[in-house]
Amino acid sequence: MTAARESGDSAEHSAPAAGWMVVETLSRTGDTRDVAVVVRDGLPKDWTSLQRALRPKRVADAARILVGRVVADGRERTETVPVRDGGVDLRLVPVCGPSGGVHGVLVHVGPAGSAPSTPPPRAAAYEWSAVDRVFRFTPVMSMFLREADRGRLIGTAPGLFEAIDDAESGMYLLTALIDARDGDRWDGTVAARTDAGPLPLRNIVRTARVEVDGEIDVVSRGLAVELRPDQLSSQGPSVEALALRSLTRSNPTSIALVDVTAVRVVRWLTEPVEGVQWKGEADRRDTPHPDDVQRLVDQYRVMDSWVDNSTLIPDVRLRRRGGGWVVVDLRATRVPGQRFILVEFQPTGFSAEPDPVPVTDRGYPRPLY
Numbered sequence: 001m002t003a004a005r006e007s008g009d010s011a012e013h014s015a016p017a018a019g020w021m022v023v024e025t026l027s028r029t030g031d032t033r034d035v036a037v038v039v040r041d042g043l044p045k046d047w048t049s050l051q052r053a054l055r056p057k058r059v060a061d062a063a064r065i066l067v068g069r070v071v072a073d074g075r076e077r078t079e080t081v082p083v084r085d086g087g088v089d090l091r092l093v094p095v096c097g098p099s100g101g102v103h104g105v106l107v108h109v110g111p112a113g114s115a116p117s118t119p120p121p122r123a124a125a126y127e128w129s130a131v132d133r134v135f136r137f138t139p140v141m142s143m144f145l146r147e148a149d150r151g152r153l154i155g156t157a158p159g160l161f162e163a164i165d166d167a168e169s170g171m172y173l174l175t176a177l178i179d180a181r182d183g184d185r186w187d188g189t190v191a192a193r194t195d196a197g198p199l200p201l202r203n204i205v206r207t208a209r210v211e212v213d214g215e216i217d218v219v220s221r222g223l224a225v226e227l228r229p230d231q232l233s234s235q236g237p238s239v240e241a242l243a244l245r246s247l248t249r250s251n252p253t254s255i256a257l258v259d260v261t262a263v264r265v266v267r268w269l270t271e272p273v274e275g276v277q278w279k280g281e282a283d284r285r286d287t288p289h290p291d292d293v294q295r296l297v298d299q300y301r302v303m304d305s306w307v308d309n310s311t312l313i314p315d316v317r318l319r320r321r322g323g324g325w326v327v328v329d330l331r332a333t334r335v336p337g338q339r340f341i342l343v344e345f346q347p348t349g350f351s352a353e354p355d356p357v358p359v360t361d362r363g364y365p366r367p368l369y
Contacts, residue, residue, distance in 0.1 A: 016055055016088065018110040020121050023050065025071050025102050026185075026206035026221045032068035038104075038187065039121065042228035044202050047187070054109065059088050063107060070094050071102045080112045087112030097125035097221060098136040098153070104204075104223040122226040128177045128205075130218035131362075133157060133264055134280040144192045144201060144224065156280040157266045158256070165191040165198035166233075167267070173203060174266060178259060180207035180220050190224075191232060200227040254345040258332070260300045261339065263293065263364060273328060273345045277321045279363060286363040289317035289325060290356060293364050296330075303334045303341070310334070317351055325351040 022039040024047075036047040045053070050067070054060035062081045070077055070092050080087045093106040103125035108116045124141040128134075135155040142150035145163055155163070157174055164170040169190045176186040186205045191198040207220040255269045263286075265278065272278070279287050286293050292315075299313055310333040317325035331344040 016059055016109050018114075018117070019108070020116070020118065021045075021053060021107050021109070022121055022123060022202075022223075022225050023067055023105045023107055024204045024206075024223050025067065025104055026204065026223060028206075028208045028210075032064050032071070035064070035067055038204050038223070039202050039225045039227065042121065042226075043231065044187075044189065044227060047185075056083060058083065059090070059109070063090055063092075063109075066090060066092050067105050067107070070105050074100070074102055089114065091116065093120050095123045095125050095140075095223060096138065098127055098138050101221070103221055104225070124224050126222045126224065128180075128220040128222065130178075130180070130220070131215065132217075132280060132284055133178075133262060135160070141224070144194065144199060144226070146193060146195050154280065156278060157264065158268050158272065158278070161267050163193055165193040169233075171267065173205075176205065177220050178261075178266070180205070180218065182207060182209040182218065189227065189231065189233065192224075198232055200229070200232040201225065202227050252347050256343050256345070257340045258343045259339065260303070260341055263296055263300065265343075266340065269342075273318065273326060273347060275320055275322075276318045276326050283359050284362045285319065285357050285359065286361075287319050289319075292316045297364065299332065300341070306332075306334060309336070315348070317353075319355065320350065323352075323355070325353065325355075327351055 019041045021037050023035050024038050025035050027034045036049060037045050037053040038047060039045060040053065050064050051057070051060045054063055059081050062079065066077050066079060074094050074096055076094065077092045079090050081090060089110050089112050091108040094102045095104040095106065097103045104123055106120045106123060108120070110116060122143060124144060125138060126141060127136045137153050137155065149163055160174055161167055161170050169188065172188055173190055184207045188203055190201050190203055192201050201224045204223045205220050207218060210217055210219050254271060254273045256265045257267045257269065258264065259266045276287060279285065288296060295313060299311055310331060313330040313332065316328050316330050318328060320326045326347060327349045329346045329348055333342045
């Protein structure tokens with residue numbers, strides 16, 4: 001018993017193993033007890049408290065205090081914590097989001113006076129707006145994108161599937177964001193599509209109801225962290241997905257999944273309709289003509305009465321880049337029990353009628369969560 005107790009005491013006061021960990025700081029409570037280690041040495045962890053992830057307690061307590069300071073001012077910090085075997089250096093690097101808040105802190109633990117043997121893990125922060133249905137990024141996110149996609153600070157839901165290698169994991173993430181309510185949290189791995197091949201990213205998300213410029217929004221704050229290559233589980237696009245994507249090369253019909261709760265395209269299964277300005281690309285205006293938005297909403301509300309689970313909605317005007325409208329016939333097909341419907345877009349022509357919607361319009365009203 002004595003030997004075991006002495007061994008435990010030694011472990012409690014000795015220096016912890018060196019390496020990097022990622023601490024999510026997405027909660028808006030400001031309570032540093034409500035933070036969690038989510039990645040360590042390139043491997044995912046299940047929302048582990050600093051007190052459990054770090055030993056001895058003195059080091060864990062110091063790390064928690066320092067994380068709080070980094071969250072408060074967004075500045076890097078280094079501090080040495082004395083322990084029985086010498087000292088422990090804590091180096092903390094903030095990961096800031098598009099609104100300026102700190103979404104995560106990269107924490108390196110190592111012997112006092114020694115530099116980290118590896119660079120900090122690559123991590124980037126983002127936000128999702130339930131009202132606007134768009135992603136907002138920081139320039140750091142570019143390191144996880146193909147060169148052609150870099151530099152974008154705002155992204156739409158369909159754009160998510162252009163930036164990922166595994167559509168199934170992307171759908172899990174997007175559905176979690178669409179359904180998120182105040183206080184929810186989510187985690188999962190998504191494979192980014194980069195020029196060097198698929199890259200596994202651990203995604204951590206927390207959601208809160210906020211007021212922005214007098215408007216209520218439900219904002220999901222996210223943290224994407226690169227994992228070790230052996231954590232990649234993506235199989236890439238399926239044969240069926242590749243076949244669908246090739247349809248529009250010889251056929252003008254485009255096919256998309258639409259979220260009926262917001263009347264919004266969430267994912268293209270083929271190439272998108274050419275020349276259309278989709279909501280979120282330039283401003284908040286809905287893509288369809290305002291008269292056609294109401295037609296679509298009315299049709300979607302009576303989905304249960306559709307014959308053969310489908311309906312035709314002709315002559316829908318979609319806002320065209322550069323002015324005017326692309327006119328399409330829509331065929332919407334519902335899958336019983338599902339929140340998304342399959343919509344086929346068949347272009348039939350163009351319209352030059354004036355656009356009655358000012359660029360400051362925020363689009364079809366949506367329920368506030």
